Amino acid sequence: MIQLNSVTKLYGTVIGVNDMTLDLPAGAYGLLGPNGSGKTTLLSLLTGQLVPTIGSVRVFGQSPRNNAELFHRLGYCPGSEGLYANVSGLEWVRYLCQLQGWNSADARRAAEAALATVGMTAAMQRPIASYSRGMRQRVKLAQAIAHDPDLLILDEPFNGLDPIGRHEMGELLKEWIAGGKCLLLASHLLYEVESITDRFLLINGGRLLASGTAAEVHALLVDAPNEITLRTSHPHRLASLLVEHKVTDSLHVSDHCVVLSTKHPGQLYEQLPQWLADEKIAITEMHSADESLQALFDSLLKIHRGEVL
CATH class of the missing domain: 3.30.70.980 (YebC, transcriptional regulation domain)
Structure with missing residues (x-):
């Protein structure tokens, strides 16, 4: 599903991703790390928004940079807002479906179905400016799933959701995985990932600290x-x-x-x-x-910082 070969991304003298090599088969993974650890940079490399300074990135065997064919297979929910305040949720999701090459009628049907899936049917005709933060987050997810991608890439998707919204989002993502779809979920909150999948990647300082199931990494520790x-x-x-x-x-x-x-x-x-x-x-x-994922995360960071020999 994802292959990184000695990937480094530099922003001037700042390292966003540091010499990362990774080979992930199809499946569902949590991308875990504190704020500033390199999660968003990694997602931007996977979605072709950035190109690596060194190394190569492949998603489903293809380079993601300016790759329209690959984009049909990817759904991306960014951490930033990027919404148009003066259009409705339906108009926004429909327009993004049309950018995928769909005609207007098919794009509208897909947008309505995706908005229904995330619980936004009643509000989909309202302007986005009237939405709460949680509602905007739901609309962002709707546009990511509307074209039925093979891989869903989510950057902090639970931000702004109330407890009920978080539960509903979690159930939706578990259904997505159960349907045989792939998922990469970036978060700095471990319990969010732990409730959806037990396979994860942990990064800090742009470096990959561990990958695998929680049980596998526990065995290493x-x-x-x-x-x-x-x-x-x-x-x-x-x-x-x-x-x-x-x-x-x-x-x-x-x-x-x-x-x-x-x-x-x-x-x-x-x-x-x-x-x-x-x-x-x-x-x-x-x-x-050390039985929780939080404690596991803390142990790995201590080893990474040299606090544990």
Whole structure:
């Protein structure tokens, strides 16, 4: 679906994307990174709005720059507004369908169907100037899906939506994926991506830090420093056992819980069951601070910044 070969994009002396190589098969992916990490630059390269300073970009095997044939297969919802205030949502989406080469009648039918899909039928005849930010976001999504593209590229699509709108947007995108379509969703909010797909790309400073499913990247981080909570009816005996085996950097006991920090969680996970069996200590609950995508994101950034060896 997407191929990047040693891609670097420079803005004068500022690096937008830094030596990125990537080969993504068809599917649904979240593009995660803090504001200023290079997400929008990467999307602009994929949609042909920018050309790489170094390297090559291919989408479905083709260069996206000035490629009308490829544009029929792409739907793009930009993070910026770019709307015309004095036209209606229907007129705007219809016009963009006509830019795809559709005649006026077919473009209007496609625009009406897309606006219905995003819940804008009742307001589609109103001028865009009268829309709330969430309504404008829905119209932007409608124009991205109206021509039924193969790959939908979204830059911060949940911005401006209220909780109900976010839920509806999430359900729509999950239906899109279930229909066999491809998706690349850029966001700085991890829970938004996590609710839609578990496959992601994480970038920071224009560099690709990790790609794959959350489980795959967790496996890579199994020996990164971590905090683990163990619940047991014998917390002091368990604490003594862990200190004896020298697997903790710090340890705290409170109310049937042992909370420990370790630089070698992989070793602990591997050997703990046997230690518990030998000492006849039962564990009723065990969880790690690194089980959420947010914690995973933080761990990767710490490694990238050299804070974790």
